[in-house]
Amino acid sequence: MNPLDLARARPGTPFTVTFDGREIEALPGQTVAAALWSAGVTSWRTTRGAGRPRGVFCGIGVCFDCLVTVDGRPGLRACLVPAVPGADIRTQEGTGHDD
Amino acid sequence: MVVGAGMVGAACALYAARAGLDVVVVDRGPVAGGTTGAGEGNLLVSDKEPGPELELALLSGQLWSELAQELGEAIEYEPKGGLVVAATPEALTALTELAAGQRTAGVETIGVAAGQLHEVEPHLAPGLAGGVLYPQDAQVMPTLAAAHLLRASGARRETGRTVTGVLRGADGAVRGVRTDRGDFLAPAVVNAAGTWGGEVAALAGVTLPVLPRRGFVLVTEPLPRRVRHKVYAADYVADVASDSAALQTSPVVEGTAAGPVLIGASRERVGFDRSFSLPVVRELAAGATRLFPFLAGVRAMRTYLGFRPYMPDHLPAVGPDPRVPGLFHACGHEGAGIGLATGTGHLIAQTLAGRTTDLDLTPFRPDRFPEEAAP
Amino acid sequence: MTERPVLAVIGAGPAGLAAALAAAARRVHVVLVDSAAEPGGQFYRQPARRLGARRPQALHHQWRTWERLSEGLVAHLAAGRVTHLSDHHVWCVERESDGRKTTGFTVHALLGPEQERSVAVRADGVLLATGAYEKVLPFPGGTLPGVVTAGGAQAMLKGGLALPGRTAVVAGTGPLLLPVATGLAAAGARVTALVESADPRDVARRARGLAAQPAKLTEAAGYAVRLARHRIPVMARHTVLEAHGRDRLESVAVAALDTEGRAVPGTERRLTCDTLAVGHGLLPHTDLAEGLGCRLDGPAVQVDEEQRTDVPGVWAAGETTGIGGAGLSLAEGHIAGRSAAAHLYGTAPDPGEWAAAARSRTRLRAFFAELDGAYAAPVRWTERLTDATVVCRCEEVTAGAVREAVGALGAGDLRTVKLLTRAGMGWCQGRMCEPGVAGIADCELTPGRRLLARPVPLGVLAAPPEPRRRPGEPTSPR
Numbered sequence: 001m002n003p004l005d006l007a008r009a010r011p012g013t014p015f016t017v018t019f020d021g022r023e024i025e026a027l028p029g030q031t032v033a034a035a036l037w038s039a040g041v042t043s044w045r046t047t048r049g050a051g052r053p054r055g056v057f058c059g060i061g062v063c064f065d066c067l068v069t070v071d072g073r074p075g076l077r078a079c080l081v082p083a084v085p086g087a088d089i090r091t092q093e094g095t096g097h098d099d
Numbered sequence: 100m101v102v103g104a105g106m107v108g109a110a111c112a113l114y115a116a117r118a119g120l121d122v123v124v125v126d127r128g129p130v131a132g133g134t135t136g137a138g139e140g141n142l143l144v145s146d147k148e149p150g151p152e153l154e155l156a157l158l159s160g161q162l163w164s165e166l167a168q169e170l171g172e173a174i175e176y177e178p179k180g181g182l183v184v185a186a187t188p189e190a191l192t193a194l195t196e197l198a199a200g201q202r203t204a205g206v207e208t209i210g211v212a213a214g215q216l217h218e219v220e221p222h223l224a225p226g227l228a229g230g231v232l233y234p235q236d237a238q239v240m241p242t243l244a245a246a247h248l249l250r251a252s253g254a255r256r257e258t259g260r261t262v263t264g265v266l267r268g269a270d271g272a273v274r275g276v277r278t279d280r281g282d283f284l285a286p287a288v289v290n291a292a293g294t295w296g297g298e299v300a301a302l303a304g305v306t307l308p309v310l311p312r313r314g315f316v317l318v319t320e321p322l323p324r325r326v327r328h329k330v331y332a333a334d335y336v337a338d339v340a341s342d343s344a345a346l347q348t349s350p351v352v353e354g355t356a357a358g359p360v361l362i363g364a365s366r367e368r369v370g371f372d373r374s375f376s377l378p379v380v381r382e383l384a385a386g387a388t389r390l391f392p393f394l395a396g397v398r399a400m401r402t403y404l405g406f407r408p409y410m411p412d413h414l415p416a417v418g419p420d421p422r423v424p425g426l427f428h429a430c431g432h433e434g435a436g437i438g439l440a441t442g443t444g445h446l447i448a449q450t451l452a453g454r455t456t457d458l459d460l461t462p463f464r465p466d467r468f469p470e471e472a473a474p
Numbered sequence: 475m476t477e478r479p480v481l482a483v484i485g486a487g488p489a490g491l492a493a494a495l496a497a498a499a500r501r502v503h504v505v506l507v508d509s510a511a512e513p514g515g516q517f518y519r520q521p522a523r524r525l526g527a528r529r530p531q532a533l534h535h536q537w538r539t540w541e542r543l544s545e546g547l548v549a550h551l552a553a554g555r556v557t558h559l560s561d562h563h564v565w566c567v568e569r570e571s572d573g574r575k576t577t578g579f580t581v582h583a584l585l586g587p588e589q590e591r592s593v594a595v596r597a598d599g600v601l602l603a604t605g606a607y608e609k610v611l612p613f614p615g616g617t618l619p620g621v622v623t624a625g626g627a628q629a630m631l632k633g634g635l636a637l638p639g640r641t642a643v644v645a646g647t648g649p650l651l652l653p654v655a656t657g658l659a660a661a662g663a664r665v666t667a668l669v670e671s672a673d674p675r676d677v678a679r680r681a682r683g684l685a686a687q688p689a690k691l692t693e694a695a696g697y698a699v700r701l702a703r704h705r706i707p708v709m710a711r712h713t714v715l716e717a718h719g720r721d722r723l724e725s726v727a728v729a730a731l732d733t734e735g736r737a738v739p740g741t742e743r744r745l746t747c748d749t750l751a752v753g754h755g756l757l758p759h760t761d762l763a764e765g766l767g768c769r770l771d772g773p774a775v776q777v778d779e780e781q782r783t784d785v786p787g788v789w790a791a792g793e794t795t796g797i798g799g800a801g802l803s804l805a806e807g808h809i810a811g812r813s814a815a816a817h818l819y820g821t822a823p824d825p826g827e828w829a830a831a832a833r834s835r836t837r838l839r840a841f842f843a844e845l846d847g848a849y850a851a852p853v854r855w856t857e858r859l860t861d862a863t864v865v866c867r868c869e870e871v872t873a874g875a876v877r878e879a880v881g882a883l884g885a886g887d888l889r890t891v892k893l894l895t896r897a898g899m900g901w902c903q904g905r906m907c908e909p910g911v912a913g914i915a916d917c918e919l920t921p922g923r924r925l926l927a928r929p930v931p932l933g934v935l936a937a938p939p940e941p942r943r944r945p946g947e948p949t950s951p952r
Contacts, residue, residue, distance in 0.1 A: 054619060057867065060626060246883040246894055402925050
């Protein structure tokens with residue numbers, strides 16, 4: 001069993017996004033976090049103090065632990081942002097802002 | 100006996116203890132629970148016109164840099180310097196004149212021509228007329244500073260106790276304070292209650308016209324160090340010196356060691372009204388994005404407010420109260436209390452020890468206001 | 475545009491939907507403002523439409539109720555009585571006054587997942603149905619990827635049809651753990667343990683309350699059956715001591731608790747897993763209410779019998795007024811919607827109109843008060859935190875730093891600890907760490923007073939306020 005079968009989902013055609021340059025498959029309607037989870041990725045941020053890896057924690061946009069950079073825009077919550085075809089998703093390091 | 104565990108109270112405790120006195124600090128709230136915890140931690144000489152306040156600021160700056168030798172990292176002391184910018188040639192002329200006067204009074208100033216502004220602050224808006232750099236301006240994290248100075252003083256900390264009365268002997272002299280949880284006896288009481296200093300003075304039977312002047316601060320998401328100095332517009336100095344009760348905002352922008360950029364400064368006299376004002380916060384954001392356009396895409400994470408202790412002539416009350424023997428005041432520093440705390444504490448300690456003070460306290464006399472000026 | 479009064483309902487979960495339906499049925503124009511793409515809130519979170527789920531009820535409980543709410547909403551939308559603004563993230567509700575009394579409200583909301591533009595919606599009244607978020611107490615290893623909140627695991631499953639891994643442990647305390655464990659198992663995860671720190675005997679002792687709630691009794695029995703069917707071992711009076719792993723979760727250490735709340739020596743076990751779903755109850759979202767100056771009662775918005783806050787023109791319903799589940803939210807939402815409709819027309823409401831909902835509210839509040847006692851937060855958990863344990867996830871503040879602020883620097887309240895340590899100053903503004911910090915500092919969990927309910931771009935704040943359109947119509951985005 002998997003969640004898609006459980007809900008008898010018939011998603012649209014899968015598409016690819018890139019995560020740190022690597023192609024992964026995503027389904028229409030999935031958030032960036034759901035797409036990354038489904039591809040076996042659980043962390044996409046490093047903290048600005050200790051440089052520790054982080055990913056989804058609260059899953060509903062409250063904790064801001066899942067911050068990610070998408071198409072050059074830092075500080076997006078992966079649990080809220082939908083994955084779109086061709087999205088360039090990158091691990092966000094520190095503040096996510098270059099200097 | 101120091102009433103008030105904010106920045107000024109902590110500094111009074113530290114210097115009094117170092118002068119050999121036994122010190123107790125009492126506060127109805129926690130350490131830094133009032134204006135100290137709501138401030139940015141400015142140690143500024145740049146925003147002060149020549150006069151007694153600037154002298155106090157210069158003395159304080161010196162003492163802060165000495166304290167930084169032992170506590171600098173713990174209190175996040177950062178001698179980052181201030182940059183005052185002028186939008187128009189007229190404003191630049193006025194700023195340059197102010198700087199000339201400050202220089203005579205002993206302030207280091209460096210003129211920055213329009214073409215050099217971006218070398219000093221790379222992300223500043225284009226088109227500014229010029230500015231003045233003040234290397235002596237610095238910053239501390241105010242709550243950490245109050246807590247660490249208090250700890251370093253070794254004073255007895257009695258927080259969570261409300262002073263309900265000032266005890267006086269038959270001769271009228273102070274004998275200590277009464278709190279909701281018992282009396283504390285002491286031959287000298289220092290009123291370091293900040294914005295609430297008028298209430299403490301009243302308990303001793305004297306008037307001290309301290310009024311609240313509300314200010315909001317906006318805090319951004321953490322960023323790399325894009326704003327290097329404390330940067331503000333020249334009209335800030337005029338706002339600080341203003342007597343108006345109406346809302347005034349002038350942009351004050353600074354980066355912090357922790358990452359977020361702090362944005363001030365609003366001033367309005369609305370009593371102790373703690374409600375949120377979106378129009379004020381909008382003005383702060385507008386001013387900051389005018390100075391630093393890149394901030395438009397940066398997110399504000401929080402905003403908070405505090406009440407500056409304001410006195411009619413913008414000078415604090417520092418020194419013994421001739422009306423009540425044994426009562427000393429160290430409050431009413433408006434928005435400069437963090438910066439002026441060390442000098443204030445040092446001068447108070449000198450008077451408590453009966454020494455000659457490094458500065459003439461006459462301009463700071465607590466009884467300098469006519470009685471009818473009291474609120 | 476009609477001459478109908480406009481009620482802004484913030485939140486489209488059970489409380490908000492019930493309120494919207496109740497008010498719209500009484501000729502009020504409802505603007506339903508919600509941050510999600512689809513209505514339903516957390517409880518009825520729907521799979522993204524484009525995932526094409528033909529059997530979403532497989533992920534849900536009380537589906538019939540959802541169908542009734544959903545059909546009601548569709549009918550009101552079609553009739554133009556309700557405007558649904560999805561993907562609208564409210565950051566501030568501004569009260570307007572003529573100097574003496576409230577003249578209306580402006581709801582400011584950021585648009586879409588990017589949240590870079592804002593719109594303003596005018597309304598005559600506001601109904602806050604902002605729900606709750608999960609409380610998670612810290613533990614060593616709690617920041618490892620693979621550790622998620624119980625509600626978060628459920629949200630990702632319901633909304634994105636995604637699982638974080640293959641082998642899960644569900645831990646903490648509270649009634650939410652049951653649907654999370656059974657839901658993850660039904661979706662194909664191997665749930666190797668449900669670790670509950672409460673004592674089932676305490677919950678059973680509340681059977682008097684349960685007995686008065688046949689529906690709840692059936693629900694409980696249903697979970698027991700599902701736990702058995704999925705072969706999920708229940709470890710009651712156990713706790714997670716630590717999560718282990720290098721860069722992601724690899725295992726958790728659990729142990730039994732004695733009656734004093736101490737880990738029993740010799741009972742420690744390692745459970746291999748790639749997911750730990752953990753939760754210790756829920757906390758109300760009160761930011762918008764605090765910004766409006768509404769009085770709180772403990773952590774929740776205070777309301778009267780009609781669900782009115784102490785600020786005229788502002789109602790609150792559902793878990794923002796206290797944790798009590800979807801059924802209670804529905805009852806409160808209905809009452810609030812009816813009350814708001816009457817007052818917005820300048821009439822006094824007739825409580826007889828909502829007598830059934832009021833009875834249900836009384837019963838469910840009593841039931842949840844008892845349940846809350848049984849599932850009380852574990853004791854002595856702070857003793858299991860090393861000084862190096864991260865408490866504030868955003869600013870990476872450790873338990874040791876909090877202890878130092880309390881011990882050496884004399885902090886005795888949440889605000890002072892925050893100022894001295896930065897715990898609660900980061901992106902989440904303390905929503906995640908406040909219960910943990912309060913526990914370590916042994917002080918009261920006081921409301922954080924977050925005047926901006928979400929991060930707002932300074933460019934949005936700096937723009938002059940949007941021109942006011944007719945009530946209920948959003949202004950053009952900027």
